[in-house]
Amino acid sequence: MIDDKMAKMAVNTLKAYFAKYPLVGEFENTQKPPQKTPKFDATLLDSPCFRDYINGILELEAERAGISHRGLDKVKCYPNGTIKVWYKSEDDETVYKGKAKCHPNDAFNPEIGIKLAVQRIAEKMNKPFIPTDGETYFYVDDEDTIYSTINHNTNRDILNIAVGNCFNNYERALSNKGAITKHIERAAELLEKLRDEGDESHGAFLQTRLPETWGKVETL
The missing domain is CATH 3.30.160.40 (Porphobilinogen deaminase, C-terminal domain)
Known part of the structure; x- marks a missing residue:
């Protein structure tokens, strides 16, 4: 009968020739996944x-x-x-x-x-910088001058945030001055268009909703 000692010697001898079996007592290593080939040297x-x-x-x-x-x-x-x-x-x-x-x-x-x-x-x-309430930011004014202010959610702050005219430092505001000027021009055109459309809609609403007696004096 072959005892454990002789069996281990036989397995280790096979390893020496074929070099792909772990030593006896280390068979758990066979469960480890092979190492991935590096993508880059x-x-x-x-x-x-x-x-x-x-x-x-x-x-x-x-x-x-x-x-x-x-x-x-x-x-x-x-x-x-x-x-x-x-x-x-x-x-x-x-x-x-x-x-x-x-x-x-x-x-x-x-x-x-x-x-x-x-x-x-x-x-x-x-990515647009959106200042929080009470946070300081820089913006480009109508004369292409850079100013700093604090966001208090005023109309000016709301408009600056809407057109992306908020920056966390002077240099960023200065480098984006030309782009902001174009944004403001486009925003003004859009607001004018909405204003005109609003006037037309309001006029149509009055024509369809106001009674015929509007503007006439009625006596009881």
Whole structure:
């Protein structure tokens, strides 16, 4: 009869030849899933040529997204196919981060990943700033001058919020001055149109609803 000691020796001998069985007493390791093949070789980040390559992509995509090169901070690629891009605001106080992850079934492509990450940064930067009650904000006035005020939910505050004329710092308000002027012009045109339509509707309402005796003096 073969005892346990001899059986273990036989199994370990097989392992030595075939190198794909764990040692006896470690069969639970066979249940572990195989390691995933990395999407990206992280050692490439140490290559100056590769760094120049991804920095070139970063600047190109920033230009396409309409954001300044000056705020570009860093870009990192991870073995699992994730790309992260950091961007600093003009006042160097706010940091935006864009992230993109390669689909498990797709091949890693840094150009696509950086493009998506930069687009997500641009979306965050262009998201309208809505000040809370009592919060200070900057806005563009009728003469293209930048002012700061506190949101007290006055008519001016409500209109500024409606047209996106609220910014959390002077630099953002200044850089969006031209866009805000166009927004105000379009808003004025829309309000005039609504006013005229309202006058027409009001006149039609009076014609259909007022009695024929309206304006006549009736005696009892």
